[in-house]
Structures are given as structure tokens and as C-alpha cells.
């Protein structure tokens with residue numbers, strides 16, 4: 001028989017786990033499904049310095065473990081599997097949602113989508129064929145392979161700069177390649193970057209091709225945009241941090257999305273579908289960080305709670 005929940009949360013990152021904490025603590029029958037083919041982005045970083053309450057920083061994995069422990073304490077059910085699809089199955093006073101997973105299906109009155117985002121590719125020749133052999137999207141995972149070698153980082157935002165600095169703990173030289181003549185990263189990160197003499201910044205330049213053989217990446221073909229000059233840069237690896245793609249394929253055609261594919265939510269984290277709420281990096285927002293994902297998650301769960309209490313006629317005057 002299909003199991004029935006008040007709320008099913010899809011995603012086990014900071015947004016989903018905070019939603020799970022609030023929903024279970026609010027006495028909703030709640031299930032959180034975390035993917036088995038993907039992980040929370042924050043588990044990819046070795047140190048989180050800007051989540052309040054940890055003045056010495058905390059590892060990304062450790063932080064998520066703490067979120068998980070706290071949510072489980074309040075009775076949140078959790079499952080590790082991939083959600084394959086969502087279907088609206090009934091609409092009397094409000095729709096019911098069927099969530100298909102590898103093991104069958106579940107029914108829920110409300111859904112909270114917290115599926116995060118994935119890194120964008122450069123889409124240049126050589127990128128796909130050399131993934132895992134010199135092309136990487138995670139410095140924390142792969143930096144130790146580049147001890148005393150030379151690498152490039154592509155991008156100019158917080159993550160590119162932070163990861164370029166981190167890579168200098170291993171690589172002897174890090175080239176930061178950025179297509180503009182200034183960085184988007186936070187001031188404090190820029191200061192650390194400029195002070196680091198292992199980092200060489202290559203301004204107003206794009207990567208046109210990644211060349212390598214079986215053994216891995218050997219060089220990048222780079223183009224200086226103002227002059228059109230093309231050069232080869234010898235590196236042993238390239239780390240790509242050029243933006244995000246929200247993971248929203250599951251809800252395409254069900255809720256309204258922006259052109260970039262982010263879920264449009266109102267101030268209460270409601271989507272365009274009654275009973276579907278969304279939070280964190282999969283939504284349209286300016287600041288994609290742990291602290292904002294947690295805030296979104298709390299609000300999404302609270303809104304879901306009010307929605308369900310209304311349906312059950314249990315809502316207290318607040």
C-alpha cells in the first residue's frame with residue numbers, strides 16, 4: 001500500500017534538512033528523501049566560515065551531519081533514494097501528490113522541493129572526455145591529486161576565488177582565468193587572493209579547449225578577449241566554477257520556473273501550485289548560501305504547516 005504523509009521534502013541539503021526539522025517539530029507526519037545519485041553541495045567544501053555559530057569554521061560534511069542529527073531528533077523520517085517523478089492525483093479541497101521513487105510510490109498532501117543546484121559546464125571541446133582525468137568541479141574532492149603541480153581555476157565568483165586559494169595548499173601554481181576585468185567575489189576573498197603569491201590571475205580571457213591524453217589534462221587553449229590572441233597554457237588540471245543550474249527537472253511543467261530554470265516562489269516559499277513549496281538553491285534568489293537555504297527551509301515548512309492545518313481545520317489564531 002502507498003504510504004501517506006502530510007509533507008514530503010525532496011532534498012537532503014541545508015534547505016531540506018531545516019524544512020524537515022521544522023515540519024517534524026511542528027508535528028507534521030514528514031518524510032525527507034535525499035538523492036542517492038547526488039549529494040548536498042556543501043559537503044563538497046572542506047570549510048564553511050560564514051555559517052553563524054561556528055567562529056572557527058566547520059567542515060561542510062560535518063555541518064550537514066549536525067543538521068541531520070537535529071532533524072532526526074524530532075521524528076523526521078528519512079529515506080535515501082532518487083525521486084523519479086511527481087504527479088497530481090486528486091483535487092477535492094486541495095491536490096494530493098504522488099511521488100514516484102525507485103521502490104514504488106508515496107502520497108503526500110504537501111511537497112517541499114529542496115533539490116539544490118548543480119555546477120554549469122564550460123561546454124568546450126575536451127571538457128566531457130577529461131572529467132575525472134584533470135577536469136574537476138570540486139577542489140575539496142580533487143585538490144590533493146595536484147600536489148606540486150600546476151592547475152587552472154575558471155570563474156570569478158566567491159566559489160572560484162575560495163577554491164583557488166584552497167588549491168594553493170597543494171598546487172605549486174594556480175592560474176585563475178576570468179572573462180571579465182574584475183571579480184564578483186566578496187571583498188575579503190579578493191584581498192586574500194591578491195595577497196597569495198602562488199596565484200596568477202589571467203584577466204579577460206576564456207578557455208576555448210581543454211587538451212589532454214589518456215593520462216589527463218595537458219594544456220588549455222585560452223583566448224584573450226580584447227585582443228583575440230590565442231595561447232596555450234600548460235596545466236595538469238582545471239577546476240571549473242562558472243555558475244549554477246537549479247535542479248528542477250522534476251517539477252518542470254508543474255510549477256512556474258524562471259528562464260534559468262529556478263523555481264519561482266513568493267515570500268512564503270509557495271510555488272505556483274497549491275500544496276507545493278520550495279526552498280534553497282533550486283529557487284529564484286540572489287544569495288545562494290547555507291544560511292539563506294536554512295531560512296528558506298524553515299519558512300517553507302512553516303507555510304506547509306499552516307496549509308495543512310487549514311485543510312484539517314486545526315489552525316490556531318496566530
Ligand SMILES: Cc1cc2nc3c(=O)[nH]c(=O)nc-3n(C[C@H](O)[C@H](O)[C@H](O)COP(=O)(O)OP(=O)(O)OC[C@H]3O[C@@H](n4cnc5c(N)ncnc54)[C@H](O)[C@@H]3O)c2cc1C
Nearest residue numbers: 011012013014015035040041042083116280281288289290
Ligand atoms: C564548492 C562549494 C563551496 C561552497 N561554500 C559555501 C560556503 O562556504 N558558505 C555557504 O554558505 N555556502 C557555500 N556553498 C553554497 C551552499 O553549498 C549551498 O548554497 C547550499 O548547499 C544550498 O543548500 P540546498 O539545500 O538548497 O541544496 P543542496 O545542498 O545542493 O542539497 C540538494 C539536495 O537535493 C538532493 N536531490 C537533488 N535531486 C534529487 C532527486 N531527484 N531526488 C532526491 N533528492 C534529490 C541532493 O541529493 C541533495 O541532498 C558552497 C557550494 C559549493 C559547491
